[in-house]
Amino acid sequence: MNFETALLHGDFDGDKNTGATLTPIYQSSAFGQESAEKIEKIFHNQAAGFAYSRISNPTVAAFEKRITFLENGLASVAVSSGMAAITAAFLNILKTGDEIISKSSVFGGTIDLFRDLENFGIKTHYVTDITEEELKPLINENTKAVFAETIGNPKLDVTDVETAAKLVHSYGLPLILDNTTATAFMIKGIDLGADIIINSSSKYINGSSNSVSGIITDSGNFKWSAEKYPVMKEYLKFGKFAYTAKLRNDTYRNIGCCLSPINAFFNTLGLETLGLRMERHCSNALRLAEILEPKKGIKEVNYPLLITSPYYDTAKKQFGKNGGGILTIRLYTKERAFAFINKLKYAINITNIGDTKTLVIHPFSTIYAHSTAEEAEKAGVYDDMIRVSVGIEDIRDIIDDFLQALEYINKELPIDI
Numbered sequence: 001m002n003f004e005t006a007l008l009h010g011d012f013d014g015d016k017n018t019g020a021t022l023t024p025i026y027q028s029s030a031f032g033q034e035s036a037e038k039i040e041k042i043f044h045n046q047a048a049g050f051a052y053s054r055i056s057n058p059t060v061a062a063f064e065k066r067i068t069f070l071e072n073g074l075a076s077v078a079v080s081s082g083m084a085a086i087t088a089a090f091l092n093i094l095k096t097g098d099e100i101i102s103k104s105s106v107f108g109g110t111i112d113l114f115r116d117l118e119n120f121g122i123k124t125h126y127v128t129d130i131t132e133e134e135l136k137p138l139i140n141e142n143t144k145a146v147f148a149e150t151i152g153n154p155k156l157d158v159t160d161v162e163t164a165a166k167l168v169h170s171y172g173l174p175l176i177l178d179n180t181t182a183t184a185f186m187i188k189g190i191d192l193g194a195d196i197i198i199n200s201s202s203k204y205i206n207g208s209s210n211s212v213s214g215i216i217t218d219s220g221n222f223k224w225s226a227e228k229y230p231v232m233k234e235y236l237k238f239g240k241f242a243y244t245a246k247l248r249n250d251t252y253r254n255i256g257c258c259l260s261p262i263n264a265f266f267n268t269l270g271l272e273t274l275g276l277r278m279e280r281h282c283s284n285a286l287r288l289a290e291i292l293e294p295k296k297g298i299k300e301v302n303y304p305l306l307i308t309s310p311y312y313d314t315a316k317k318q319f320g321k322n323g324g325g326i327l328t329i330r331l332y333t334k335e336r337a338f339a340f341i342n343k344l345k346y347a348i349n350i351t352n353i354g355d356t357k358t359l360v361i362h363p364f365s366t367i368y369a370h371s372t373a374e375e376a377e378k379a380g381v382y383d384d385m386i387r388v389s390v391g392i393e394d395i396r397d398i399i400d401d402f403l404q405a406l407e408y409i410n411k412e413l414p415i416d417i
């Protein structure tokens with residue numbers, strides 16, 4: 001089944017009772033069962049059914065099934081936010097004394113989380129890329145996983161997933177991949193060897209910014225062992241379902257980071273148009289990047305499919321004609337960046353990506369406010385830079401808007417170049 005069709009028909013349930021074309025919003029905390037025997041079976045995973053919405057819910061399950069299908073995974077667990085997804089994905093396998101390796105270009109919130117984990121004795125080492133030279137000196141018996149984003153937000157560095165997965169596996173480690181900025185539309189991380197896929201479904205999957213949520217998809221391919229991952233011991237009997245079984249029956253359930261049914265419904269609804277939207281996000285972003293790059297007053301435009309991007313070859317090989325919906329622009333000074341944002345008519349000044357509408361932000365003074373200048377630079381963030389999440393508007397209006405803002409700052413805040 002091709003992707004666009006899969007968005008509509010892949011593991012589609014609707015509602016068997018009524019024929020409704022979307023699984024309804026089962027806004028219920030708990031589900032009564034006909035007998036004590038039945039509920040006992042549900043609690044022991046011996047019968048299908050629902051008991052309590054912190055553990056599972058029909059509307060949430062419908063969303064999980066669709067994502068599992070689209071990511072070519074074994075199973076998914078949907079959670080209350082992208083950050084909850086990253087937290088649960090790691091806590092599911094780690095204990096005090098463990099170490100992880102992450103690309104330094106990952107989302108600012110993720111770096112904050114990894115810093116918090118240090119208080120629990122879990123250390124994160126950062127690398128700029130997943131290469132043997134960078135990984136080898138950091139790996140020891142405590143190293144438990146390697147983490148990367150498909151396209152770093154906002155550095156826009158592209159992970160060569162197939163090459164990274166091979167290398168990570170050669171050390172007996174799983175690759176956990178945050179696919180938020182690319183989505184399954186651009187890349188099937190699991191087919192290329194990633195073991196666990198994270199999506200902040202608050203972004204492109206939902207599409208209209210009406211719900212915060214996240215989802216973890218397990219490939220079922222990684223061979224967990226009791227020696228290396230003692231916290232997984234009890235669950236190894238579930239074979240390839242070990243990771244998901246522990247997640248659902250333990251980590252996710254006990255932390256309580258469940259997704260509300262109504263938000264799951266909005267996500268499933270948004271998912272139906274993911275392909276159409278991503279196509280437009282990608283073509284609009286490339287067009288805007290190409291128009292702005294040579295313009296006076298712009299120091300740099302960063303977009304994976306610009307020939308000037310250091311990641312052009314990887315992006316081209318991995319994504320073909322789709323470079324994602326995000327670009328960054330450097331405008332020489334923070335003052336010019338602020339004035340530019342303030343002058344835009346359509347683009348909303350907001351801390352978000354993946355909306356149908358074009359969004360801009362100055363990451364240095366906001367998302368990276370808690371980071372040191374060095375951390376920010378490693379993440380590709382500078383004080384004269386704005387990040388643009390290009391929407392699905394008619395791009396001619398967005399181009400006009402950006403050009404008038406540029407003209408304005410070039411006049412009011414000229415730079416000598």
Ligand SMILES: *Cc1c(COP(=O)(O)O)cnc(C)c1O
Pocket residue numbers: 081082083084107109110149153178180181200201202203212213214353
């Ligand atoms: C937004 C984002 C997250 C966090 O997701 P929330 O749903 O906001 O918690 C994680 N990773 C990436 C790449 C993101 O863009």
